[in-house]
Amino acid sequence: MDIFDILSMIGGLCLFLFGMNVMGDSLERRAGNGLKSLLSKLTQSKPKGFLTGLGVTAVVQSSSATTVMVVGFVNSGIMTLKQAINVIMGANVGTTVTAWILSLSGISSDNMWVKLLKPTSFTPILALIGTIFVMFGKSSKKKDTGTILLGFATLMFGMDTMSGAVSGLKDVPQFQQLFILFKNPILGVLAGAVLTAIIQSSSASVGILQALSSTGQITNAAAIPIIMGQNIGTCATAMLSSMGTTKNAKRAAVVHLAFNVLGTVFCLIIFTLIANIAKPLILNEGATQLSIALSHTAFNVLCTAIMLPLSSFLEKIAIKLVPDAKKKEEFAELDPRLLTTPPIALQRCNDVLITMAETAMEGLDKSLDSLLNLDLTYAEEIRIAEDKTDHFEDILGTYLVKLNEMKTSDDDSITISKLLKLIGDYERISDHSVNIVESVEEVLEKGIQFTEQGKKELKVICSALSEIVHLAYESFTENDIKKAYAVEPLEQLIDELKDALRNNHITRLKAGECSIEAGFVWSDILTNLERVADHCENIALCIIDGEAMNMNAHEALRSLKKVNPNFEEQYNSFKQKYSI
Numbered sequence: 234m235d236i237f238d239i240l241s242m243i244g245g246l247c248l249f250l251f252g253m254n255v256m257g258d259s260l261e262r263r264a265g266n267g268l269k270s271l272l273s274k275l276t277q278s279k280p281k282g283f284l285t286g287l288g289v290t291a292v293v294q295s296s297s298a299t300t301v302m303v304v305g306f307v308n309s310g311i312m313t314l315k316q317a318i319n320v321i322m323g324a325n326v327g328t329t330v331t332a333w334i335l336s337l338s339g340i341s342s343d344n345m346w347v348k349l350l351k352p353t354s355f356t357p358i359l360a361l362i363g364t365i366f367v368m369f370g371k372s373s374k375k376k377d378t379g380t381i382l383l384g385f386a387t388l389m390f391g392m393d394t395m396s397g398a399v400s401g402l403k404d405v406p407q408f409q410q411l412f413i414l415f416k417n418p419i420l421g422v423l424a425g426a427v428l429t430a431i432i433q434s435s436s437a438s439v440g441i442l443q444a445l446s447s448t449g450q451i452t453n454a455a456a457i458p459i460i461m462g463q464n465i466g467t468c469a470t471a472m473l474s475s476m477g478t479t480k481n482a483k484r485a486a487v488v489h490l491a492f493n494v495l496g497t498v499f500c501l502i503i504f505t506l507i508a509n510i511a512k513p514l515i516l517n518e519g520a521t522q523l524s525i526a527l528s529h530t531a532f533n534v535l536c537t538a539i540m541l542p543l544s545s546f547l548e549k550i551a552i553k554l555v556p557d558a559k560k561k562e563e564f565a566e567l568d569p570r571l572l573t574t575p576p577i578a579l580q581r582c583n584d585v586l587i588t589m590a591e592t593a594m595e596g597l598d599k600s601l602d603s604l605l606n607l608d609l610t611y612a613e614e615i616r617i618a619e620d621k622t623d624h625f626e627d628i629l630g631t632y633l634v635k636l637n638e639m640k641t642s643d644d645d646s647i648t649i650s651k652l653l654k655l656i657g658d659y660e661r662i663s664d665h666s667v668n669i670v671e672s673v674e675e676v677l678e679k680g681i682q683f684t685e686q687g688k689k690e691l692k693v694i695c696s697a698l699s700e701i702v703h704l705a706y707e708s709f710t711e712n713d714i715k716k717a718y719a720v721e722p723l724e725q726l727i728d729e730l731k732d733a734l735r736n737n738h739i740t741r742l743k744a745g746e747c748s749i750e751a752g753f754v755w756s757d758i759l760t761n762l763e764r765v766a767d768h769c770e771n772i773a774l775c776i777i778d779g780e781a782m783n784m785n786a787h788e789a790l791r792s793l794k795k796v797n798p799n800f801e802e803q804y805n806s807f808k809q810k811y812s813i
Contacts (some may be wrong), residue, residue, distance in 0.1 A: 245444075247395030248387050250437055253331075256384030257295055262379040262642050264574065284321025295726070296328035297433055297470040300489050302577065304474050305570030308482035309581060317485040318544045321492060325464065325533045329434035332526035333393055334654060334677040337444050360386035373643040382708040386572060393442035414545075418458040418505055433632045435467035439529055442523040453524055454516040456507060460529050461501055463526025464493040464536070474570055484551035491550050494760060495537030529595045565626075567632045575641045582652055587710055589625035589656065592618050593663040594706055597765065601695045603673050605688075615670050622663035629656045651779040655709065658768040658775075662702070665761045670757050681751045684741055687734075690813050691758075694730045697723060698762050705769035708776050718797040720773035721805035726811060727759065727766040729761045733813060 273280025275544030292298045303320050307313035312320070359382040415705050429438040442459060445451055468490040477487035510514055520528075540547065566585055571578040599611035631655065675681070681693070701723045710715035738755050740745050797803075 238695065242398035245391045245396075245398055246441070247347070248391030249395060249444075251390070252384045252388030252391055253388070253434070253437055253440070254384075255586075256318045256381055256388060258640070259377045259384055260647075262640065263381060265376065267446060276289075280546065282319025283323040283326075283537075283541065286325075287327040288323075289320075290324040290327025291330045295434055295436055296324040297435070297467050298573065299327070300468075300471040301474045301570055302574050303472055303489075304478060304482045304661040305568040307485045308769075309566065309568045309571070311499060311584075313583065314481045314484050314488070314548060316546070318488050318492075318547055319483070319541075322537045322541055322544070325493070326530075326537055327530065327657060328436055328467075329526070329530040329533050332439045332443065332529045332573060333547055335440050336391075336522040336526040337389075338409040344605050356386040356389045359383075367672070373641075373646075377642065384597055385622050390742050395441070396447040409473060416452070416455050417477055417510075418501055421455055421458025422465070422501065425464075426466035427462075427552035429466025430464040430469040431466075433467075433470045435463045437464045438466065439525065442520075443525050446520045446522055446525060447797065449519045451520045452517055453520045453528070456520040456525055457504060457516075457528050457532070458501065460525065461497045461504075462530055464533070465490075465497055468493055478568075480555055480557060480588050483555045484548075485492055487551040487554050488547050491547055492536070492540050495547075496532075496540055499539060500532055500535060501668070518762060541590060553613035567628055572632075572635060572639060574654040575639050575645055576783040578632075578633070578636050579641075579645055579648055581651075582629060584651055584656060585625065586659075587643035589622055589629065590659050590706055592621045592625070593659040593666070594702055596622070596663050596666040597702055600669040602696075602697060603670050607694055608677060609670070609673060609677065612670050612674070615666050619663045622660050626656050626660040643782060651775050655772060655774050657783050658771045662765050665765045668761045669758060672754050672761070672774065675754055680751065681748070681754055683751060684746050686792070687741070687747065688732050693811050693813050694727065694734060694759075694762055697727050697730060697807070698765055701766055701769045705772040712776060712780075714777060714780055717776040718799070719803050720769055722800055723807045724766045724770040726807045728763060730811065730813065731763045733802065734759055737813075 240588075270386065286299060286303075290296050294642055299322055303312065303317045303324075307317050308315060337786055341465060344744045363379040363382030363386065366375045367383065368379075370376045370379055392529070425438065425442075428436050429439070432441075439460065442451070442456060446456070466586065468486070471486040475483045506512065567578075567581060571581055596615045599618075602617050603609060603611050603615070633649055633653050633656075637646070641649065676683075701720060704723065705720050707713060708720065738747065742752055
């Protein structure tokens, strides 16, 4: 083996790791909605949690990435520690998919159909198709599909290059001695753990071992302990990711470590007993890419079968090693770890925005109650709600901007734009709630009196406003286009009610029934009510635009009456309901 073989091996390794990373990221983006669906199935059920971890890992091609996501979920309060344990176990089985894909490069036969199964035969075609999709595909889905194919082709090309470069090692005595040394199971476990901890991917580590198996110098007896160690090494990523998180998030990382360490110890004992007592001949045979994939799967499935019933025991170990904090911890509302999985991060943003919307809506309801009853009981709560919405606007805006910098699908990009618009509208609704309660304070402080007719009119427009706010909220949370369309007729009526109430006040003012001072406050109140309705209209238009995939509010507004055949009917219904 000369310097050129070493350079080829380094180049092959780089292409292999790069291809694996590109393919995993593209698969993740392409399966965006699928990941959201898998996330929604996370329950206390062990089988469902296990299958979710398996499915996500099979998609992202990395148990480390899945476990980091799990730590983020627990840190955000999306997932409990009990749920996390089941998902982590599923991730360990899901990661075996990669080894089976890589084992295809070990196929050898003179049969033409069997040769076609060998990656070197079909990856050039996949690379060609991928290039066409990336260069000429107009949608992000086609481009992502092309990138998946290119990533896979690069990965397999790197694997083939590595295997060819290291084949010369079979004649190097030092290399032979090295793997004779690894026949000591403990050293094999340590070697696998260290290598995997360095490259932070058990899938990649298994791939490297499969490439080295082409030398014929690695026996099954040496390979199996290395595979066991690789599962321990992959815990390094999750342990690093858990720094600075809540206690339960740290416990999730500890569970991952404990699961793999205990599983490895148990399997290592069984392996040692079999190797020394039964001494099966297969252990002394040269490891192949297929046998490594088989051993990797058998080990992970066996570990899971043993440890899954003991999930409560693992939970107790984690709680013992990471005791509860003295003061109550708060969940991270938007965990940066979730940014590595944009579809999941976006779903979390949507959930936090729903909380923001509920806070703003509750604040407005209380401000309308304060206005109609001229009561300041809720004044402090309204201001607290406004502070909360300001906080939500800040964290959501910052997080969504970071998320927008990630490579996302067209659908996710549209959703990011929609959420960025919505946070502004809900923050402004909360501001108007405070403005309304400030008007109530002014009325009480100055002893201003509204006429009985004025109070009745105010009750009508407040009822209409309460309905439009709840209608806009439901159209957002339920993504209900019909309810979104119903917002505009009601908003138009509220505009007309505002004008009518303002004109009626001027009539009463001329008749000497109310004061000019009352007129100033009356005008401020009506302006704030009308502005809230405008923001509800904006929210509805965002839902309509998001469905139409254009995010052009002006275009939606222009075509709204044409698109909504029930506009006039809905408007007349609202007009009859909120008549003054």
